[in-house]
Amino acid sequence: MRRTLLEGLRRPLTEMLPADPEMARLGLTLERAARRRLGRSLAIREVDAGSCNGCELEIIALGNPCYDLERFGLSFVASPRHADVLLVTGPVTRNMREALLRTYAATPSPKWVLAAGDCAAGCGVFAASPACMGSVASVIPVDLVVSGCPPTPARLIAALITLLGPG
Amino acid sequence: MMAWREAGEALAAGRAGLVSLWADGPRARLALLLDDTVQIVDHPAPDGTFPSIGRLHPPAIRLERALAESSPLVPLGLPDTRRWLDHGENPTVYPFLPVKGRHLHQIPVGPVHAGIIEPGHFRFTCDGETVVRLEERLGYVHRGVEALMAGKVPAEAARIAARISGDATVAYAFAFARAVESVLGVAVPPRAIWLRALMAELERLANHLGDVGAICNDAAFGLLLAHCSVLREEVLRACAFAFRHRLMMGCVVPGGVAVDLSREGEARLRALAARVGAAFPPLLSLYDRTASLQDRTVGTGILRPELAALWAAGGFVGRASGRDFDARRFTPPYEALSFSVPVLEAGDVDARLRIRAAEISESLGLITQILDRLPVGPLLARVPAGAGEGFSLVESFRGDVFFHLRITEGLIVRAHARDPSWFQWPLLEAAIEGNIVADFPLCNKSFNCSYAGHDL
Numbered sequence A: 001m002r003r004t005l006l007e008g009l010r011r012p013l014t015e016m017l018p019a020d021p022e023m024a025r026l027g028l029t030l031e032r033a034a035r036r037r038l039g040r041s042l043a044i045r046e047v048d049a050g051s052c053n054g055c056e057l058e059i060i061a062l063g064n065p066c067y068d069l070e071r072f073g074l075s076f077v078a079s080p081r082h083a084d085v086l087l088v089t090g091p092v093t094r095n096m097r098e099a100l101l102r103t104y105a106a107t108p109s110p111k112w113v114l115a116a117g118d119c120a121a122g123c124g125v126f127a128a129s130p131a132c133m134g135s136v137a138s139v140i141p142v143d144l145v146v147s148g149c150p151p152t153p154a155r156l157i158a159a160l161i162t163l164l165g166p167g
Numbered sequence B: 001m002m003a004w005r006e007a008g009e010a011l012a013a014g015r016a017g018l019v020s021l022w023a024d025g026p027r028a029r030l031a032l033l034l035d036d037t038v039q040i041v042d043h044p045a046p047d048g049t050f051p052s053i054g055r056l057h058p059p060a061i062r063l064e065r066a067l068a069e070s071s072p073l074v075p076l077g078l079p080d081t082r083r084w085l086d087h088g089e090n091p092t093v094y095p096f097l098p099v100k101g102r103h104l105h106q107i108p109v110g111p112v113h114a115g116i117i118e119p120g121h122f123r124f125t126c127d128g129e130t131v132v133r134l135e136e137r138l139g140y141v142h143r144g145v146e147a148l149m150a151g152k153v154p155a156e157a158a159r160i161a162a163r164i165s166g167d168a169t170v171a172y173a174f175a176f177a178r179a180v181e182s183v184l185g186v187a188v189p190p191r192a193i194w195l196r197a198l199m200a201e202l203e204r205l206a207n208h209l210g211d212v213g214a215i216c217n218d219a220a221f222g223l224l225l226a227h228c229s230v231l232r233e234e235v236l237r238a239c240a241f242a243f244r245h246r247l248m249m250g251c252v253v254p255g256g257v258a259v260d261l262s263r264e265g266e267a268r269l270r271a272l273a274a275r276v277g278a279a280f281p282p283l284l285s286l287y288d289r290t291a292s293l294q295d296r297t298v299g300t301g302i303l304r305p306e307l308a309a310l311w312a313a314g315g316f317v318g319r320a321s322g323r324d325f326d327a328r329r330f331t332p333p334y335e336a337l338s339f340s341v342p343v344l345e346a347g348d349v350d351a352r353l354r355i356r357a358a359e360i361s362e363s364l365g366l367i368t369q370i371l372d373r374l375p376v377g378p379l380l381a382r383v384p385a386g387a388g389e390g391f392s393l394v395e396s397f398r399g400d401v402f403f404h405l406r407i408t409e410g411l412i413v414r415a416h417a418r419d420p421s422w423f424q425w426p427l428l429e430a431a432i433e434g435n436i437v438a439d440f441p442l443c444n445k446s447f448n449c450s451y452a453g454h455d456l
């Protein structure tokens, strides 16, 4: 029993991540404030504002043993009231606009918004739809954008790390 | 051809299964499954009305609600006329069903949930710990997909189709491409037909691995999630290596496929199949030997076979409740491949998990068979401009995806997509009844319905 339980998980599965110069540049403006106010830990609340769920799949992958997000002091929380960062996906549908505004309002300051994926960035396939607001930035202030359809877990982690500033 | 009323009666009597119902200009259209064949039945509505099918056959109600708010047609006698996908100008106001009874309390959940999942609202009415009714409110991720596809050429609309439900992007692109090809009479090259099936099986494998782990995690057995999510990650990395995208988004296109499989890619996928084939059975046997885990899954969230049949529920939801249906049986190249379709009768969380586990091993077998016999040749046939209409039914990991298209002068006039979740979401409401609130996440995960695919 014990053997099955641990087999395959004994050797470390968690990996080093390649540095992303673009992300480092984007994060420069955020670095000071984030570090001064929050130290080296961030609580993230994920909000799907009309995603196709592709972005969610990759965000969920951040928690698997290969990426192990929590080693960076980053963790997902269940309530916006516990969050420092809103990680928002999707083109913001009209039906989610109010829920996103309320989630933003429920998040205590200081807070940061990371728009993840082409849809959230405003350049996805749904941007022009009358049923969508078009981007996250058209509804709430956005601090950092990660492109990709969906962004890979490595890119998502790099973006979150830039919010913390270089170690 | 079958008349509208006759079709409604056949559905209500259980002689046919509902595939979809939608408006197309001044017509209401119905797709039904009769002896494993899809038939389209039209009701011209020159006066703007048609007799509601939902009045006779409840599985049509939500489809007719969506139809009524997005077209000028009126389904006469539709028992529920509340908005469904389009929440209108004031999305916070919604008349939930009235609840009467002593000692009842309500728990509203969503649209923003505690976990990393899609948005939707669940209104639980409970008597103590026991759920006496769940009412779902969906539509939060309604992006106006069908309207957006109108007026586009197939190649452009395919990019949207591939993003209807990201977890089933291959199946959606596959279904859309097959619908286009049936309208325009495109002969897809054999290698592309086989590569599509290969990608579809990799997608099924990745999703089922993720689901098995997530279901166990919702029963507080996180270790299986850790193991399964590592295997899922390995599948996605192999897909990225072989097809240049972790989810294989954009790989299936009208006319064929957009990427070829190299020798190195083939070797990587063979190694993956061997690795998962060796690693997964011990995990399943760990599930089998953990009584505390099965204590949560066995007998929880039972979906009765009569309901699964009446709603023509697809995928693991239907198959765990005795409905023996799999659209792969009618989709090339599967007629040339050998695989079996697992069916169970228990209809509980355990049965839905075991169907997935059995399908994982079937998919591994299919992947190896496809790699062994992959034809050589071109990848893409030209898609001519043309006109006509056609449809497809393709098995995604969660059930059959239906696509219907009408094309004029090479442009899409009307596209209609129906996710399997349309007939699974309402059954979740039935399955949770009499269970405790704390078991809802477990039941919900075992159904794993798509919000995005349903909300369009």
Ligand code: SF4
Residues within 6 Å of the ligand: A050, A051, A052, A053, A054, A055, A089, A090, A116, A117, A118, A119, A120, A124, A125, A148, A149, A150, A151, B163, B166
């Ligand atoms: S960016 Fe791509 S993966 Fe993310 S929600 Fe939009 S379509 Fe889906």
